[in-house]
Amino acid sequence: MKPPLLEVRHLRKGFALPASARGLALPWRRPRPQVLAVDDVGFDIRRGEALGLVGESGSGKSTTASLVARLADADGGEILFDGDDIASVPARSAARAPWRARIQMVFQDPGDSLDPRANAFEAIAAPLRRLEALRGVELRRRVLRAAERAQLPQSLLGHFPHQLSGGQAARVGIARAIALAPALLILDEPTSALDVSIQVGILQLLDELRRESGMAYLFVSHDLQVVRLLCQRVLVMHRGRVVERGDTAQVLDHPAHPYTAALAAAVPAFVPRIDTAAPGARGGPANAPAPQPPPASPASFEGAAFPSR
Amino acid sequence: MTHRRPSWRPSPAQLPLLPAALLLVLALVGPALAPHDPLATDVANGLQPPSAAHWFGTDQLGRDVFSRVLVATRLDMAIAFAAVLMSALAGNLIGAACGFLGGALDRWIGRVVDVLTAFPLFVVAMALVAALGNSVSSVIYATALINLPFYIRLARAEVAVRRHAGYVQAARLGGTGDARILLFVLLPNALPMLAVQMSLNLGWAILNGAGLSFIGLGVRPPTPEWGVLVNEGAQFILTGQWWVALFPGMALFGAVYAFTLAGDALRDLLDPRRRT
Amino acid sequence: MSGVLLQVRDLSVRFRRRARSVVHALDGVCFDLAAGQTLALVGESGSGKSVTALALAGLLDPAAEVTAGSVRLNGTELIGASAKTLQAVRRGELALVFQNPRRALNPIRRIGRQIEDALQARRPRPARAARERAIELLAQVGIAEPAARWHAYPWELSGGMCQRVMIALALSGEPALLIADEPTTGLDVTTQAGVMDLIAAQARQRGMATLLITHDLALASGRCDRVAVMHAGHLVEDAPVGALFGAPAHPYARHLILSTPRLGLPLQALRAVPGEVPDLGRTDLPPCRYAERCERRLDAACERTPVLSAFAPGHRVACWNPL
Secondary structure (H helix, E strand, C coil), X not given: CCCCCEEEEEEEEEEECCHHHHCCCCXXXXXXXXXXXXXXXXXXXXXXXXXXXXXXXXXXXXXXXXXXXXXXXXXXXXXXXXXXXXXXXXXXXXXXXXXXXXXEEEXXXXXXXXXXXXXXXXXXXXXXXXXXXXXXXXXXXXXXXXXXXCCCCHHHHHCCHHHCCHHHHHHHHHHHHHCCCCCEEEEECCCCCCCHHHHHHHHHHHHHHHHHHCCEEEEEECCHHHHHHHCCEEXXXXXXXXXXXXXXXXXXXXXXXXXXXXXXXXXXXXXXXXXXXXXXXXXXCCCCCCCCCCCCCCXXXXXXXXXXX | CCCCCCCCCCCCCCCCHHHHHHHHHHHHHHHHHCCCCCCCCCHHHCCCCCCCCCCCCECCCCCEHHHHHHHHHHHHHHHHHXXXXXXXXXXXXXXXXXXXXXXXXXXXXXXXXXXHHHXXXXXXXXXHHHHHCCCHHHHHHHHHHHHHHHXXXXXXXXXXXXXXXXXXXXXXXXXXXXXXHHHHHHHHHHHHHHHHHHHHHHHHHHHHHHHHHHCCCCCCCCCCCHHHHHHHHHHHHCCCCCHHHHHHHHHHHHHHHXXXXXXXXXXXXXXXXXCC | CCCEEEEEEEEEEEEECCCCCEEEXXXXXXXXXXXXXXXXXXXXXXXXXXXXXXXXXXXXXXCEEEEEEEEEECCEECCCCCHHHHXXXXXXXXXXXXXXXXXXXXXXXXXXXXXXXXXXXXXCCCHHHHHHHHHHHHHHCXXXXXXXXXXXXXXXXXXXXXXXXXXXXXXXCCCCEEEEECCCCCCCHHHHXXXXXXXXXXXXXXXXXXXXXXXXXXXXXXXXXXXXXXXXXXXXXXXXXXXXXXXXXXXXXXXXXXXXXXXXXXXXXXXXXXXXXXXXXXXXXXXXXXXXXXXXXXXXXXXXXXXXXXXXCCEEECCCCXX
């Protein structure tokens, strides 16, 4: 069996605490107190699979994603991509590394991740120009193809980010990322900033793209529902550590770790009674009983620490 | 869907740019429009109040004040533009590098900036004049030097704010190295703000250039320059010949106001949210 | 179950945009809310949900204009009411909680002090009494060690705790109606559950009515008695929660439900809502603003503005061709 596409071992990243938390610490005192955003994290991603990375704010999932994307440097640990140790290349030089085109990322906020001064065509073309040295007709062809795969209408290619809706901007971000045909696509909450009604379209697009192209996904999200829809396996992070991992359905339906259980319980369940199979079909009687009562709140988990595996 | 381009008429938002545009036009063609030779003396006709022949009156040597004020526009504009462009160019690059790279470079440049800010313009100007001689160029260098911290801080702030933006990360993922990001992604995005500040700054530069010549540093009579003209006219105010100093003074006021107006208008015009 | 607490009739709001254009943000919105009930206002962004909340509270942008309609809270007419009346209402019967709690709090004032400010504005009382009541409120909203937390600044608190402080501020006036505009968007899911539980518990305890504005159908389905669906400034359906999610009458409501992820349904079975919310600044907005996206459109009938009419007991829909 082929080795995994991505192997992460003992990844570690700390940030210095801000002044207020340290109290009146003298600036030259070493070592500086730190908080470990990523604490001994390890996982594999196989070719073509979608791995979900879930956790709440402060869990370290976004930091992990940016470390794997080599946008930031880790303090310790290994990241092997297709056998290459990519962690040894500093983030500053990552732009010129040979594997740069093969690891790409889709960002959370399309409004923030698109250059306000570049139109959609430019946004998609820029990486092709720099990493594949494409020009002219060939460049145009690739940009059009990427836009088409991302279901972005050609007429929008001349538009600037502020002229695009949230969903359209998200598609530009996706087109830009897939234009290089990466082997690994890291998605950092790609739909959180989007309206719920648009999310479905984007998620279905992402799923289709993965199946078609054989890309692997590292899908970071705080939304368990979305991860359940898209990912075969999932990692649950809490306070920098991986507390549970496994097959998505298994982990979310039968969580072993209390934090995972708390997360799963907190998600509002949606159980409407309408039958999706028949268009226009109507479900139960008009005065059907209301869906289940709200789950008991695991409020005690706010800020609590958990043992990790 | 095609539409005919309407003939250009200034929109309300663009109107405030007109005075500055007019000044630039005057700077370019002014000398050709002057009714009298600004340097021609006619002592017999000295200190005449404004009249049909001499719209702004004459000074003590009989020179036409209007022509002198008009011709001085070019020099004042040139000094101000040169100083601002110099400090903006250097300041933006240094500031952007500080904002982007941070660390020791940022800290040390910050200290240099603090030192520079501590010096009043006139002290620096006098030092430069002593070193380089009394000339237009020393005025320009002095003004540019004192202005440098302003642009360094501005560019640093604009770049630092955007440094972590998603599109900068996306550019890195797309193979763009740090230097290119700074020059082709961050600076262009900061440009509108910088352009506005440069325009506002021009008003300050005009005033300072004139101020230096007023105290005798840099441009010297008989070269027409607003500061020089005000200096020459100042002595006559008490004896009742107000026009010699007033009109150059008003020209200064008008110029500063015009560029401030333009700066404000630019800020509104360049706000990306207005782009349709 | 007491009488109607809030009565909204024919509320219409428009905004003036930069040029000469006008945005018709709300058109003919009507609904009632009884005391102690929870009503969810759902819809995509651009549907007018937040504008409705702001209009009810008299907090619309100066560029906005209420062109028609009436809002009666406990008999008091709020549209066109004087600033003094509105202020009194906002200090007493009406309370608001917004999205992004950290931004809604004064960053340079301790949270306990901010609560005391609200208390004193409503009903002046001696300093000690105000301090005690503030600490009591902090405890009621589930903040641990309230006496110590009194001294905290908003930036020292997590998003969830800030939202709890916002709720404490809202509750300080003993309101009859709480308007919560996306109170949990941006918060972690465990925090969301905690905040929603808090709102529900307080509402139960005080007999307070809640108007919950959200784009999250799942949230609405679990927490509310009734749901009203908005689309492009129109209120298109208004029904008890079971009826709406069991048998929606308006095609848009049905599409919204089909696009929301739920247990047991794979990704491929979900359906995106067809079309896009129309630009409300258009001069050629069709009378039925859903018509351009609607697969059930009837050529002649749907040229008229749909009217909210009874579909079933307690269930109203504005559609010429309901499901």
